[in-house]
Amino acid sequence: MSLAFFAAGLSLAGLLGLGRGSVRRYLVAAALGILVASPAFPLVGAVGYLSREALEPTLAALLPAYPLLALVPLAAALALALAHFGGRVAGLGGLLGGGLGLFALLSFLDGHAHLVKLRPVPGLMEGVAALALAIPFLALAWGQRKRAWLWLPLGVALGFGAFSWLNSPTGHTYFPRMGAYYKLVLPAEPGAEEALVQAFNQGLEELNRVRQEIGLPPLKPIQDLSGLGEGRLPQEVAQAGYRLLQPAALRYGAVALLLFLGVLFGAGLWLVFRPGLEEPGDLRQGGVMAAVALSIFPAFDATEFDLGKLVKGWPFLVNFLDRAWPPNLAQPQHDIYPLQSVASEMLLTVEIALVGTLLAALFALPTSFLAARNLTFKNPVLRLLFYLMRGFYNVDRGVDTLILALILVAAVGLGPFAGVLAMAIHSIADLGKLYSEAIENVDKGPIEALESVGASGSNVLRWAILPQVLPLFVSYTLYRFEINFRVSIVLGLVGAGGIGFFIKGAMDAGHYDQMVIGIIAIVLVVNLIDFASSWLRSRLV
Amino acid sequence: MIEVRNLSKVFPDGTQALSGASVSIPKGDFVAIIGLSGAGKSTFLRTLNRLVEPTAGEVWVGGVEVTRLSRKELQAFRRKVGFIFQQFNLVQRLTVLDNVLHGRLGYLPTWKGLLGLYREEDTAIALEQIKRVGLQGKERARADQLSGGQQQRVAIARALAQEPELILADEPMASLDPRLSDVILGILKEYNEEKGVTVLVNIHVLELARRYARRILAFNKGRLVFDGPVEALTPEVERQVYSGNLEAL
Numbered sequence A: 001m002s003l004a005f006f007a008a009g010l011s012l013a014g015l016l017g018l019g020r021g022s023v024r025r026y027l028v029a030a031a032l033g034i035l036v037a038s039p040a041f042p043l044v045g046a047v048g049y050l051s052r053e054a055l056e057p058t059l060a061a062l063l064p065a066y067p068l069l070a071l072v073p074l075a076a077a078l079a080l081a082l083a084h085f086g087g088r089v090a091g092l093g094g095l096l097g098g099g100l101g102l103f104a105l106l107s108f109l110d111g112h113a114h115l116v117k118l119r120p121v122p123g124l125m126e127g128v129a130a131l132a133l134a135i136p137f138l139a140l141a142w143g144q145r146k147r148a149w150l151w152l153p154l155g156v157a158l159g160f161g162a163f164s165w166l167n168s169p170t171g172h173t174y175f176p177r178m179g180a181y182y183k184l185v186l187p188a189e190p191g192a193e194e195a196l197v198q199a200f201n202q203g204l205e206e207l208n209r210v211r212q213e214i215g216l217p218p219l220k221p222i223q224d225l226s227g228l229g230e231g232r233l234p235q236e237v238a239q240a241g242y243r244l245l246q247p248a249a250l251r252y253g254a255v256a257l258l259l260f261l262g263v264l265f266g267a268g269l270w271l272v273f274r275p276g277l278e279e280p281g282d283l284r285q286g287g288v289m290a291a292v293a294l295s296i297f298p299a300f301d302a303t304e305f306d307l308g309k310l311v312k313g314w315p316f317l318v319n320f321l322d323r324a325w326p327p328n329l330a331q332p333q334h335d336i337y338p339l340q341s342v343a344s345e346m347l348l349t350v351e352i353a354l355v356g357t358l359l360a361a362l363f364a365l366p367t368s369f370l371a372a373r374n375l376t377f378k379n380p381v382l383r384l385l386f387y388l389m390r391g392f393y394n395v396d397r398g399v400d401t402l403i404l405a406l407i408l409v410a411a412v413g414l415g416p417f418a419g420v421l422a423m424a425i426h427s428i429a430d431l432g433k434l435y436s437e438a439i440e441n442v443d444k445g446p447i448e449a450l451e452s453v454g455a456s457g458s459n460v461l462r463w464a465i466l467p468q469v470l471p472l473f474v475s476y477t478l479y480r481f482e483i484n485f486r487v488s489i490v491l492g493l494v495g496a497g498g499i500g501f502f503i504k505g506a507m508d509a510g511h512y513d514q515m516v517i518g519i520i521a522i523v524l525v526v527n528l529i530d531f532a533s534s535w536l537r538s539r540l541v
Numbered sequence B: 001m002i003e004v005r006n007l008s009k010v011f012p013d014g015t016q017a018l019s020g021a022s023v024s025i026p027k028g029d030f031v032a033i034i035g036l037s038g039a040g041k042s043t044f045l046r047t048l049n050r051l052v053e054p055t056a057g058e059v060w061v062g063g064v065e066v067t068r069l070s071r072k073e074l075q076a077f078r079r080k081v082g083f084i085f086q087q088f089n090l091v092q093r094l095t096v097l098d099n100v101l102h103g104r105l106g107y108l109p110t111w112k113g114l115l116g117l118y119r120e121e122d123t124a125i126a127l128e129q130i131k132r133v134g135l136q137g138k139e140r141a142r143a144d145q146l147s148g149g150q151q152q153r154v155a156i157a158r159a160l161a162q163e164p165e166l167i168l169a170d171e172p173m174a175s176l177d178p179r180l181s182d183v184i185l186g187i188l189k190e191y192n193e194e195k196g197v198t199v200l201v202n203i204h205v206l207e208l209a210r211r212y213a214r215r216i217l218a219f220n221k222g223r224l225v226f227d228g229p230v231e232a233l234t235p236e237v238e239r240q241v242y243s244g245n246l247e248a249l
């Protein structure tokens, strides 16, 4: 299994090399990836007694117990250093780094389960968090050298402040999981494992009696810890700070490292045979690629991405389609008329979008003039209003229609009114911002001309600015209506009525043959509205 | 008619566009303003109706001290001053008639202007000016459907619809086919002679200035270097006007 990941990395490097660009950047990216993943990504699993005692140590945390693992980052660092020289040397560095790293990692991953002891490292996670806060300021100080006197002390002060607060008892009450988040993995004292095996075997008779009473099959005596029943430690042992480390339980860090090692090795191979595949900017490009790759691994892990589940759920999907087709358009004998319901609810959905968009446009129209820089910069009062308006838009844009709808449903009750309100409130900001940008981009010539004939300020607005922006306003509003129609479908799911409400009801009741009518209707109407609206918009501008 | 005393303009970025210009122009004169690019011609013209605020000096027009007017008074003053721009500055999406009617906005109460409730006489004046510039039949056409020369004629009609006592034209033919210069200047000249209205025109082409103007003002680097009748513009003076490098370009 582990080798398969390495091979995948290897073939990835092979493919990447077929493109004409530099291969050294992939080598650099892989080496950087290894250097970051080693201390940051969980490598394998370790269990205690309770599920919350489970632990996923990183490669760096495992070093006290398995010093050989240090070869992985060290070899990567070596490869990185050699990559600097370029040519065949870089290639050899890649081969060496990939090979040594693979050897060290595999010899660990192929090992048995082991008893290990934990040593918490206080302050480490706090330090990382504080650093993350300070880094933007340090970057600002680097970017704007002239303002460094401001940003540098600010960043340092913020970093230290955050660190001492996070590390204090108060900080630990707010972020309970942060204290001693990182734990070093130490080898258990010699003899501890044997003692554990013995203790287990001795207590087995008692345990099996209990198991029999609650109807579980009896357990057999074990030879070593890997045979420990159900893969967890006895309670007392876990409480004493021991964990059972299971190298076979790969975590995403192991996958990442193996892939990186494969790419490192593969890129090395390319460079040994084609030493010219390099460019001056490789370090920079490699850094960017490594950053992207490094953010992808934890994200896939966090989203519990698992194609296996899809395979398992396949029969449900087939069953769903079976039961959804043919659609149940109407059953007069039971007084059920799904097609009629879909038509009415779809109409309601369109109407929600219409009213929501119209209300938003009505409010955005006057406020957008206050949110336009070019109309407000002359007068201090107007400028204050400008900042207020822009501030309101920015906050409002951040609160999604669905969230507003959830709150408003609680306030005004289930039904389309809550949905319309939510949609209107959220769309004001979006439209207002678009409107005000249109106003800021008007041709200034007509404004000057209208001023030169002695027209008053409001007449300049009416005759020089409005004719220029009105078609844009209409176009933006239509576009927002397209979006709002799709939003209003989903609004039904939170109880704001319309086609979404129908679909959710049919789904919950298991009436898939009714639900499918709703889905088909949505596909049709979405496309119809998008087509009509973009046709209208193309005629406007 | 126009009295300018020690007029100066320094832009916020420090550019000295005008330095201490003083002129006196009688009513009914046709004046051409010449000078190199960047000499300050546009700035001079624009300070006369305060599209540009001068930083020092006084401007008197028809016995009114323009530089002291409040915002409201300035609006009332501007309706009697037609300004013609090099880039026409029409509202592209509106019709010819709408654009020309804008020249009447200064004579309407604000709310009537907002609603476009022009009086019958306003429309009559607008139509008359459209006819004067030779665009009858195009009243309902949208401005962006016209050629450049037609658009500039609309802009002139808009200025004439103001029934101005003074016309300021900032290189009205510079973005047009040179052959149209005579049409544009011809309309202005005719109006000047018919109504005795004072006209100031910025002109790049010296030959045109000689042909149409009675009087010439010449600027060089913000300074008024010549002020006199056309006949006084000797080759020597010309060299002085057009001296200096073209760094301002």
Ligand SMILES: Nc1ncnc2c1ncn2[C@@H]1O[C@H](COP(=O)(O)OP(=O)(O)OP(=O)(O)O)[C@@H](O)[C@H]1O
Binding pocket: B011, B012, B013, B015, B016, B017, B035, B036, B037, B038, B039, B040, B041, B042, B043, B044, B248
């Ligand atoms: N808004 C402004 N801000 C700063 N400087 C300006 C501004 N408008 C004009 N200037 C500068 O003032 C000087 C005079 O400009 P002006 O437009 O009056 O020249 P001009 O004689 O009309 O030139 P042209 O023949 O090119 O139109 C130039 O140096 C110009 O760069």
Ligand SMILES: [Mg+2]
Binding pocket: B041, B042, B043, B170, B171
């Ligand atoms: Mg100019």
